Amino acid sequence: MSLLEIENLSLAIHGVPILKQVDLSIAPGQIVAVTGESGSGKSMTALAVMQLLPNGAEVSGAIRLNGSELLNRPEAEMCALRGASIGMVFQEPMTALNPVKTIGDQVMETILIHKAMPPAQARVRAEEVLSRVGLPPDRFPLSRFPHELSGGQRQRVVIAMAIALRPKLLIADEPTTALDVTTQAQILELLKGLVSEYDMGLLMITHDLAVVADMADRITVMRHGEVVESGATQHLLGHMRHPYTRMLFEASGHQVTLPEPVEPQPLLQVSQVVRDYRLPRKALFDRPGHHRAVDGVSFTLNKGERLGLVGESGCGKSTLTRAILGLEEVQSGAIHLDGQPVFTGHRPNLAVRRKMQVVFQDPYGSFNPRHRVARLVTEPFHLLESPPTGAERQDRIAEMLTAVGLSPDDSGKYIHEFSGGQRQRIAIARALIIRPELILFDEAVSALDVSVRAQILDLLAELCATYDLTYLFISHDLSVVRTITDRVLVMQSGRIVEQGETEQVFADPQHRYTQSLIAAAPRLPQIGKEAV
Amino acid sequence: MLRYSLKRLLSLIISLAVASVVIFGVIEVAPGDPASFMLGVNAQPDTLAALRAELGLDVSKLQRYFNWVGGMLTGDFGTSYTYRTPVSQMIADRLWVSLPLALYALTLSTLIAFPAGIYAAARRGKPGDLAVMGATQLGIAVPNFWFAMMLVLIFAINLRWFNAGGFVGWETGFWTGLHSLTLPAIALALPQAAILARVMRSSLLDILGEDFMRTARAKGLSRRQALWRHGVRNALIPVLTIIGLQFSFLLAGSIIIEQVFYLPGLGRLVFQAISARDLIVVESVVMLLVFAVITVNFLVDLAYAAVDPRLRSRT
Numbered sequence: 141m142s143l144l145e146i147e148n149l150s151l152a153i154h155g156v157p158i159l160k161q162v163d164l165s166i167a168p169g170q171i172v173a174v175t176g177e178s179g180s181g182k183s184m185t186a187l188a189v190m191q192l193l194p195n196g197a198e199v200s201g202a203i204r205l206n207g208s209e210l211l212n213r214p215e216a217e218m219c220a221l222r223g224a225s226i227g228m229v230f231q232e233p234m235t236a237l238n239p240v241k242t243i244g245d246q247v248m249e250t251i252l253i254h255k256a257m258p259p260a261q262a263r264v265r266a267e268e269v270l271s272r273v274g275l276p277p278d279r280f281p282l283s284r285f286p287h288e289l290s291g292g293q294r295q296r297v298v299i300a301m302a303i304a305l306r307p308k309l310l311i312a313d314e315p316t317t318a319l320d321v322t323t324q325a326q327i328l329e330l331l332k333g334l335v336s337e338y339d340m341g342l343l344m345i346t347h348d349l350a351v352v353a354d355m356a357d358r359i360t361v362m363r364h365g366e367v368v369e370s371g372a373t374q375h376l377l378g379h380m381r382h383p384y385t386r387m388l389f390e391a392s393g394h395q396v397t398l399p400e401p402v403e404p405q406p407l408l409q410v411s412q413v414v415r416d417y418r419l420p421r422k423a424l425f426d427r428p429g430h431h432r433a434v435d436g437v438s439f440t441l442n443k444g445e446r447l448g449l450v451g452e453s454g455c456g457k458s459t460l461t462r463a464i465l466g467l468e469e470v471q472s473g474a475i476h477l478d479g480q481p482v483f484t485g486h487r488p489n490l491a492v493r494r495k496m497q498v499v500f501q502d503p504y505g506s507f508n509p510r511h512r513v514a515r516l517v518t519e520p521f522h523l524l525e526s527p528p529t530g531a532e533r534q535d536r537i538a539e540m541l542t543a544v545g546l547s548p549d550d551s552g553k554y555i556h557e558f559s560g561g562q563r564q565r566i567a568i569a570r571a572l573i574i575r576p577e578l579i580l581f582d583e584a585v586s587a588l589d590v591s592v593r594a595q596i597l598d599l600l601a602e603l604c605a606t607y608d609l610t611y612l613f614i615s616h617d618l619s620v621v622r623t624i625t626d627r628v629l630v631m632q633s634g635r636i637v638e639q640g641e642t643e644q645v646f647a648d649p650q651h652r653y654t655q656s657l658i659a660a661a662p663r664l665p666q667i668g669k670e671a672v
Numbered sequence: 673m674l675r676y677s678l679k680r681l682l683s684l685i686i687s688l689a690v691a692s693v694v695i696f697g698v699i700e701v702a703p704g705d706p707a708s709f710m711l712g713v714n715a716q717p718d719t720l721a722a723l724r725a726e727l728g729l730d731v732s733k734l735q736r737y738f739n740w741v742g743g744m745l746t747g748d749f750g751t752s753y754t755y756r757t758p759v760s761q762m763i764a765d766r767l768w769v770s771l772p773l774a775l776y777a778l779t780l781s782t783l784i785a786f787p788a789g790i791y792a793a794a795r796r797g798k799p800g801d802l803a804v805m806g807a808t809q810l811g812i813a814v815p816n817f818w819f820a821m822m823l824v825l826i827f828a829i830n831l832r833w834f835n836a837g838g839f840v841g842w843e844t845g846f847w848t849g850l851h852s853l854t855l856p857a858i859a860l861a862l863p864q865a866a867i868l869a870r871v872m873r874s875s876l877l878d879i880l881g882e883d884f885m886r887t888a889r890a891k892g893l894s895r896r897q898a899l900w901r902h903g904v905r906n907a908l909i910p911v912l913t914i915i916g917l918q919f920s921f922l923l924a925g926s927i928i929i930e931q932v933f934y935l936p937g938l939g940r941l942v943f944q945a946i947s948a949r950d951l952i953v954v955e956s957v958v959m960l961l962v963f964a965v966i967t968v969n970f971l972v973d974l975a976y977a978a979v980d981p982r983l984r985s986r987t
Contacts (some may be wrong), residue, residue: 223893250891250892287981298887301891
């Protein structure tokens with residue numbers, strides 16, 4: 141018999157349909173992955189099982205746990221089930237824990253709230269589960285606060301809370317999306333281990349198809365609140381019936397063809413750059429310590445070259461980006477663009493600044509919501525001595541919007557009228573409008589759905605052909621960097637540990653760190669072939 | 673935690689030192705010589721000189737600053753120019769009214785605001801929330817002296833539960849003293865409670881939307897348990913800031929309420945001293961208020977650290 145059975149589940153919130161007749165079932169010890177793009181209703185399905193839906197939700201259908209119906213259960217009974225019979229792990233480990241309570245208290249709370257055992261015993265159990273998830277109390281005492289732990293460690297605490305009472309069903313909603321690849325691999329391994337050890341059912345919600353293919357026994361693909369296809373992993377990967385499923389997998393492994401780079405001629409020269417951050421003093425009259433975020437980094441970026449920069453969070457990618465943009469002064473070393481220094485004295489060099497533009501990760505946070513698109517894309521004009529005006533300005537706006545696949549008519553709209561992918565197009569238009577020598581893409585496609593990401597990558601390849609772009613593409617996503625760059629730098633704790641032709645580095649990594657990164661990244665299966 | 677406290681203490685001492693220089697400077701450059709003001713325009717030059725010497729005005733400014741600060745450190749605030757009594761005594765008398773009144777009002781406002789704010793946040797958008805929000809809107813809009821007059825009208829004149837004004841003094845006993853401060857304390861507390869309740873509500877609503885509240889619910893906590901165990905303490909941080917600001921205001925800003933209830937408080941003392949150009953009293957009271965404000969901020973800082981462990985380690 142199934143552990144969890146969802147039948148004909150429909151959900152509307154304030155009358156807006158969110159889920160339409162969703163069917164799903166999970167057996168004990170089975171991992172079922174629900175995948176789809178944002179807005180497909182996968183998280184809502186999980187919240188419906190937990191009965192933690194937002195206000196105004198109307199549900200119909202059936203959700204049965206071990207044969208007993210969960211829908212329309214009294215709230216008190218659901219409270220008794222949550223945490224005890226169903227555990228849940230969320231996406232964002234940085235905010236999923238209460239910052240003012242110790243990890244011990246928070247893990248024990250799951251046990252104590254269900255009055256499963258007396259406090260002394262609960263403490264022992266908390267230590268046990270924390271050890272099980274890889275946080276042994278001799279190194280991670282129960283008295284630690286969440287802010288004293290890294291993201292991966294916090295996710296372990298969240299998992300410990302969810303499994304403290306050995307629930308029969310564990311729901312994990314994008315549990316590794318916010319984590320680095322090596323941490324992701326460890327957390328996935330941990331979840332797999334727990335499933336077989338406790339014979340739990342795991343409902344795993346994720347947009348990452350490589351993770352899905354790697355982990356799940358069964359896959360359910362959702363779109364617009366409907367299940368479009370589901371089946372056993374191997375079978376589904378081998379025989380995708382629905383075009384949407386096929387599109388999703390194709391988009392995830394999307395490859396672009398970049399035009400041949402032009403004759404090498406140095407554009408950006410970074411030599412021996414060091415960036416220190418001051419740490420707070422340990423004692424009142426102590427000398428303040430330093431954290432070296434970028435440690436003697438040197439590289440050259442040629443005109444017309446597409447260079448990738450990969451590394452895990454905290455490796456110094458962002459600091460290096462800020463230094464190149466002249467947003468922060470470096471302690472030693474030099475950065476030159478076209479032979480001119482980025483910093484002159486203690487001031488950013490404006491002559492260099494106007495030759496660089498940047499596209500950021502978050503398409504929602506990087507625009508002023510009160511400005512129209514015309515004003516947003518012309519923002520870089522303030523760097524120019526005589527910015528175009530009147531008809532010339534209009535022409536430039538129209539040209540750029542057309543170049544990124546939008547319409548010149550869009551210039552009068554506000555940013556909230558656009559989707560995430562369209563916003564990222566506008567960000568690219570904004571970067572391109574002054575025809576910079578160099579563009580920095582800082583995780584520019586990381587927040588996008590796979591299908592949208594594929595379109596943006598195509599756009600970039602197109603723009604490379606039309607405008608001879610030179611860019612530095614910073615990303616933690618190895619598969620994207622592999623297709624969109626000619627050469628790649630691998631960064632670890634402030635240093636560049638390996639660099640070379642992208643294909644060369646990925647096919648035959650030399651440095652141990654690069655090898656571990658590539659090994660940890662989940663691989664997308666070949667579509668249409670039954671995996672062995 | 674100890675290092676954090678010491679750091680805050682050091683910053684308190686530096687703030688006080690800077691404040692004393694500023695207060696002394698501002699009041700000294702203000703036009704008007706207290707001695708000539710006291711003796712009138714027809715004063716003889718030698719009488720004036722004698723009075724200036726007596727008041728300690730004949731030495732250099734620097735010397736006077738150090739005399740003033742040194743005196744305050746030993747509890748000697750100097751002698752009032754107009755009343756010819758020790759300033760420390762005058763302030764102490766008034767402080768015995770103003771300080772308890774401020775604490776009383778703050779306690780009342782907290783006791784009203786916390787439940788009201790938490791209640792409203794827990795019932796967001798429902799009639800209970802709307803009622804509380806309407807009441808706080810009213811509390812903010814209506815000036816406190818109007819509350820004061822209404823309170824007098826109802827509880828003193830009609831019901832005769834309280835005196836209409838005056839302070840009986842603490843000699844008559846703690847409870848009688850407190851009794852005579854009750855109406856002014858309520859009048860002071862109501863508008864403050866309205867502000868505080870709104871801050872509590874919005875702060876708690878922010879917290880209720882946090883991821884860890886959802887985590888708490890997923891562990892099996894009921895809505896109410898999650899609110900009390902995980903919400904309230906996190907919501908306290910902005911609320912503490914407002915409480916600190918309100919205490920400073922209540923200590924000195926209650927001059928209108930003191931007038932309405934004939935209370936011999938600090939607000940009235942400052943007002944009289946300014947009109948009489950009694951600089952030494954003004955300086956001392958202002959310094960005292962600055963001291964109170966900075967001390968309260970220090971305590972609020974400590975309270976932050978008690979509430980939020982992230983501040984303890986970020987020394």
